[in-house]
Amino acid sequence: MQFKRLAFLFVVAVLALSVPLVGAQDAKVIKIASQSPLSGPQSVLGTSIRNAVELAIEQLSGPLVEMGYSVEFVPFDDQATPDVGVANANLLVNDAAIMAVIGHLNSGVAIPSSEVYNDNGLAMVSPANTNVAITDRGLPVVNRICGRDDTQGAAGAAFAATLEGVETVYVLHDTTAYGQGVADFFQKAAAEQGLTVLGFEGTTETANFEGVIQPILALDPDLIYFGGIYSQTGIFINQARAAGYEGLYMGPDGFDASEFAELAGEAGVNTYYTSVAAPPTFYPAAAQFIEDYTAKFGEPPQPFAAQSYDSTGIVLAAIQRILESGEALTREAVVAAVRATENYEGITGTYTFDDNGDPELATYVILQIVSSDPAEWNENVVLDQFLAPSPLVAAAEAEG
Amino acid sequence: MLDARRSLGSVSSPSILEWGYRFILFPIGQMLVFIVGAALFLTLLAFLLALAFPEPRPNIVLMDQVNRQLPGMIISGITIGFVYAMIALGYTLVYGVLKFINFAHSEIFMVGSVVGFEVMQRLSEAGHLPSWSPVLLVVVVVLAAMLASGLLAVLIERVAYRPLRGAPRLVPLISAIGISFFMVDLVRAVEAITRNDFNLTYPLNSLEWVRNPVKLAIGENTVNIRPTQFIVVLGAVVTLIALNYFVNGTKLGRGIRAVSQDMTTAGLMGINVNRMISLTFFVGGAFGGAAGALFGMNVGTVTPFVGFIPGIKAFTAAVLGGIGNVTGALLGGLTLGLVESFLNGLLVYFPALGQRYTDVFAFSVLILILIFRPSGLLGERVDEKV
Numbered sequence A: 001m002q003f004k005r006l007a008f009l010f011v012v013a014v015l016a017l018s019v020p021l022v023g024a025q026d027a028k029v030i031k032i033a034s035q036s037p038l039s040g041p042q043s044v045l046g047t048s049i050r051n052a053v054e055l056a057i058e059q060l061s062g063p064l065v066e067m068g069y070s071v072e073f074v075p076f077d078d079q080a081t082p083d084v085g086v087a088n089a090n091l092l093v094n095d096a097a098i099m100a101v102i103g104h105l106n107s108g109v110a111i112p113s114s115e116v117y118n119d120n121g122l123a124m125v126s127p128a129n130t131n132v133a134i135t136d137r138g139l140p141v142v143n144r145i146c147g148r149d150d151t152q153g154a155a156g157a158a159f160a161a162t163l164e165g166v167e168t169v170y171v172l173h174d175t176t177a178y179g180q181g182v183a184d185f186f187q188k189a190a191a192e193q194g195l196t197v198l199g200f201e202g203t204t205e206t207a208n209f210e211g212v213i214q215p216i217l218a219l220d221p222d223l224i225y226f227g228g229i230y231s232q233t234g235i236f237i238n239q240a241r242a243a244g245y246e247g248l249y250m251g252p253d254g255f256d257a258s259e260f261a262e263l264a265g266e267a268g269v270n271t272y273y274t275s276v277a278a279p280p281t282f283y284p285a286a287a288q289f290i291e292d293y294t295a296k297f298g299e300p301p302q303p304f305a306a307q308s309y310d311s312t313g314i315v316l317a318a319i320q321r322i323l324e325s326g327e328a329l330t331r332e333a334v335v336a337a338v339r340a341t342e343n344y345e346g347i348t349g350t351y352t353f354d355d356n357g358d359p360e361l362a363t364y365v366i367l368q369i370v371s372s373d374p375a376e377w378n379e380n381v382v383l384d385q386f387l388a389p390s391p392l393v394a395a396a397e398a399e400g
Numbered sequence B: 001m002l003d004a005r006r007s008l009g010s011v012s013s014p015s016i017l018e019w020g021y022r023f024i025l026f027p028i029g030q031m032l033v034f035i036v037g038a039a040l041f042l043t044l045l046a047f048l049l050a051l052a053f054p055e056p057r058p059n060i061v062l063m064d065q066v067n068r069q070l071p072g073m074i075i076s077g078i079t080i081g082f083v084y085a086m087i088a089l090g091y092t093l094v095y096g097v098l099k100f101i102n103f104a105h106s107e108i109f110m111v112g113s114v115v116g117f118e119v120m121q122r123l124s125e126a127g128h129l130p131s132w133s134p135v136l137l138v139v140v141v142v143l144a145a146m147l148a149s150g151l152l153a154v155l156i157e158r159v160a161y162r163p164l165r166g167a168p169r170l171v172p173l174i175s176a177i178g179i180s181f182f183m184v185d186l187v188r189a190v191e192a193i194t195r196n197d198f199n200l201t202y203p204l205n206s207l208e209w210v211r212n213p214v215k216l217a218i219g220e221n222t223v224n225i226r227p228t229q230f231i232v233v234l235g236a237v238v239t240l241i242a243l244n245y246f247v248n249g250t251k252l253g254r255g256i257r258a259v260s261q262d263m264t265t266a267g268l269m270g271i272n273v274n275r276m277i278s279l280t281f282f283v284g285g286a287f288g289g290a291a292g293a294l295f296g297m298n299v300g301t302v303t304p305f306v307g308f309i310p311g312i313k314a315f316t317a318a319v320l321g322g323i324g325n326v327t328g329a330l331l332g333g334l335t336l337g338l339v340e341s342f343l344n345g346l347l348v349y350f351p352a353l354g355q356r357y358t359d360v361f362a363f364s365v366l367i368l369i370l371i372f373r374p375s376g377l378l379g380e381r382v383d384e385k386v
Helices: A002-026 A043-060 A062-066 A082-092 A107-119 A149-162 A177-192 A210-219 A230-242 A258-268 A284-297 A305-325 A331-339 A374-379 A391-399 B016-052 B062-098 B105-125 B134-164 B170-194 B227-249 B251-261 B263-268 B273-299 B308-321 B326-349 B355-372
Strands: A029-036 A070-077 A098-103 A123-126 A142-144 A168-173 A196-202 A223-227 A248-251 A272-275 A361-368 A381-389 B214-218 B221-225
Touching: A029 A043, A029 A082, A029 A305, A043 A070, A043 A098, A043 A284, A043 A305, A062 A070, A062 A305, A070 A082, A082 A098, A082 A107, A098 A107, A098 A305, A098 A331, A107 A123, A107 A142, A107 A177, A123 A305, A123 A331, A149 A177, A149 A223, A149 A248, A149 A272, A149 A361, A149 A381, A168 A177, A168 A210, A177 A196, A177 A223, A196 A210, A196 B355, A210 A230, A210 B062, A210 B326, A210 B355, A223 A230, A230 A248, A230 A258, A258 A374, A284 A305, A305 A331, A381 A391, B016 B062, B016 B227, B016 B326, B062 B105, B062 B221, B062 B227, B062 B251, B062 B273, B062 B308, B062 B326, B105 B134, B105 B170, B105 B273, B105 B308, B134 B170, B134 B227, B134 B273, B221 B227, B227 B251, B227 B273, B227 B326, B251 B263, B251 B273, B263 B273, B308 B326, B308 B355, B326 B355
Parallel strands: A029 A070, A029 A098, A098 A123, A123 A142, A168 A196, A168 A223, A223 A248, A248 A272
Antiparallel strands: A272 A361, A361 A381, B214 B221
16 A cells, blocks of 8 residues: 555656646757767867857857747767767657757767668758768768868878978878778878878777887888877877877878877977868957857867857758748758758858758868967968868769 | 795895895896897797798888887887786786786776876976976876875775675676776766866976987987886886785785685684785785876876776786786786787788787787697696686
8 A cells, every 4th residue: 555655646746747848848949969079088179069059059049039939958978989979869869859960070970870860850960070971871861061081181192292302101090980081082192192102000099109100110201191080199199209200290180179289299290180170260250259159168169169150050040941931840841951051151151061961162271280289279370271062063063 | 026826935034145136136037038038039920921921012121121120119019018017917916816807907007097197297287397307206106106006906905895705706807897987987087077188198298308219229220219118117127026025025925925825724824814915906006006107107198098908908918927927927918018019010011901900919829828828828727717
């Protein structure tokens, strides 16, 4: 009897608690989720993505609020790990109020996670994933506003070929979808540019690179290209310089975080990197964003933060168009509306998606690190920049 | 270094000469024999490989590459080998006494490296770094790491293993794995809250003496030896000699050996078994901590996840040398470090393989050795194994 009474009380309590929750659902809540590494070695970039999405929702959701909706932000931590990303994805697709995901940082996490979004018809806009497979799978839900690794790798190789005294290169990668992908494009383009590729090696080592360095010293390349993320590549160059490596060092946009300067120290100065996201200071329209971000979070935005702000803006604008047209707000409608984005004026550029979800024109930049002080990261010099069309657009242009 | 399980012997005061031989000359000689033996053997294999495949890739003459890389490979192999050996000692000491694998030991190593970072970072923030002499700095950092890791190991034993002492073999093993996860996340949380940082970089970049490598000319080649590599090797040798003296030359060491031979009888003879077990954990933990701080200084950046790979490798080294055998841990660690270094250096030239196969080959060596010597290189036959 006692037990039954307790069970009854429990059921009543649960019902009483769930009533306000159900009520809240009715009051037209739109949720935007973010997925990025908030803990672990890459949390510097991931946290900045999360913060930028939060700031964007705060500043850009005005029109939706006027229409009687409230926009909520749900951040997820994917720990830069595919398993965790997919587990989060399975969790967040079950919340019917979530209309879109901003993320991820890592292509290796985004590829399996986006399969889950696709099965559940949930739109994803990526501020940072550069692997070609992200959009080349042709999933209707997947979009990105940054460039691609095929163009980035080739741009890096073309630039390396113009550097004085560079004839031989040694290519390393971190064995992830992102790192190996971009390193492979670099390697192929470097060979086409007439450079000698002395080695192409993958390493999962994160602390002690002595074994990796020995053959590099013996081969004595003019330039090392490391397709990887700063938490690994910064430590690598620090040890390689200490072991006597005197050549040049170059990498993809994974180098782009102020933490690189801290990890690499003096050894990292003069390093070249290509990026699909120039420092926020590079974009004239982003000045207000940098100011607001620094005021709110107490530190300057990292690379990809401004892009995350724009990704969120694209989603909010798409939702606004749906509501204004009087259609029902469904995930399906959001997927179509995001893909239909045309000439969205963001703080980092103007975005139109092609049929694969690539931006029709993407910015690529080549930068050089100027200081070992992390605080001066945004001072890195832009050596070259260009706009390149996405493969679909380029193919259409070639035909037309 | 004598076998911890060999005869208990007497500790009656030996002459200075005998003492010097037993506790200084003999262990140093033993290390030299191991290093030279393993390095010569692997060098021979490398030359044979170069003869078998003179040009594995176009324009690469393997013999030239081997000649150029040999000193560098040996030095980096010895450095990491000593780190493995020091961690392996923790596994082997605990196994010798309690007959179980302390899988939380990799995290004790990690805590040592993080404490080393904390001490150095605090000294740097207080502006002491440039004025302190290198020797004093290294001694302070390593001692702090040893103390912290040793005490942590004792605490872990008291909380997670002692209550389970009579339990079936698997139970403390699971407890150890649980502690391991707990420690990683605890350190991650503490560092995230206090420093808001995950990658913990030793403030070495500001130190002039660390940045200038020692250039050593061997034949036509110059090898850069980093000062931190010297520190790792020197620190390892000093602590290993101290351990040898402690285990074989002191009354407490005799107690540990007695407990490892027969716990019940040792207890009946008036030895405080629990205290001896705590002491074993302290010594093993202190070694892990010293290895962590030395490793951290050498690689420059550590994280709360840094313990996993060296921990697994050191466990392998302990099994390779014969688990429960102190000398075996030293031999196993040095062998594994050198094998790994040679594989890393030479697999690059075989495009079908590459460095990603280093661990495959290193662990194949382990399997081969265990097929022919199931209890490890120096292990004695024991009936019970985990």
